[in-house]
Amino acid sequence: KKQMAHSTTQSPIEKATLYVLSSEAKLMYGMLFSIKSFVSKISPLDPKEGFLYYKTSKYTLHYLETPSGLKFVLNTDNVTQNARELLQQLYREVYLEYVVKNPLCQLNEPIQSELFKLKVDELFKKSPLFLSRSI
């Protein structure tokens, strides 16, 4: 059973990249942008990290934003725990290693590196949340 339905990385969006992204990704970016401003306004105390996740009847969307504005989104089922740690791991161990340190990967452009895709796949497949599902 596939659990990790979707994972995207987005740099601060420019017109050129926006053009390439599918309409669903645009919709999601718009929604997350609105949620961010919604959360900062409705919060009764000063927020630090802000929005963490939302949950619906069928899935949970986990959200991680780095100080540089990079957004990581992961959709899982509702019982998954610690998905945020996994996102941090994705940023630290895969994105930094195979995108930022790759001179051929231009930031602010869609990531085309096959190695990166492979490593993302590897990370998710060896993560405990994925393993516990597939048994």
Next chain:
Amino acid sequence: MVIYGVYIVSKSGGLIFNHDHNVPRIENERTFNFPLDLKLNYENKKIVVSFGQKDGINVGHVLTAVNGGPVVGRELENGRDVFEFLEQAENFPISLRFSRARMTTNEKIFLASMFYPLFAIASQLSPEPRCSGIEILEADTFRLHCYQTLTGIKFIVVAEPTQSGIEILLKRVYELYADYALKNPFYSLEMPIRCELFETNLQNLLENVEKSGTSNV
């Protein structure tokens, strides 16, 4: 156990009821020397800290008073411009009071109608078919619970992230709404709820839940 507020949003996305329960007041007064080590900006008719947070004064806090006198827009009581006043060294040391901006009624209405599309898009973006909208939205400072009735009215409770049993509370608020708002002959649907009985009962319910949990509501 803290509940920050309750909102009721009508089927068409308008805010028909809101109740601030236990919103903490964040206020700081400090004495400053020249030059000021905060960067202030004027936005949305308020003077807001935009850089340089310290001593509990955070980015986003609003300047409410200078030397004890209230600030209106960007002017002091006597009509002087605050920014000009803060540039003159002879006015220092100076005491400034900052507080976290509280939502006005207009902003609440705006936010309620903003939640409506978020709720809809969340169900649209679902990887699985026939999904509801946002039921729980969590940030580091609060957790928002939303319950949509079959008739499309949304009950929203904003509480501490650790508070449990909110689902039961939401159902109880729905019951109160059905009992005291809908059965009130002077209440028309989709209009703001102004029923005294509803408000007092809701207030009691929230206090009970805060004190002893949802076991006996």
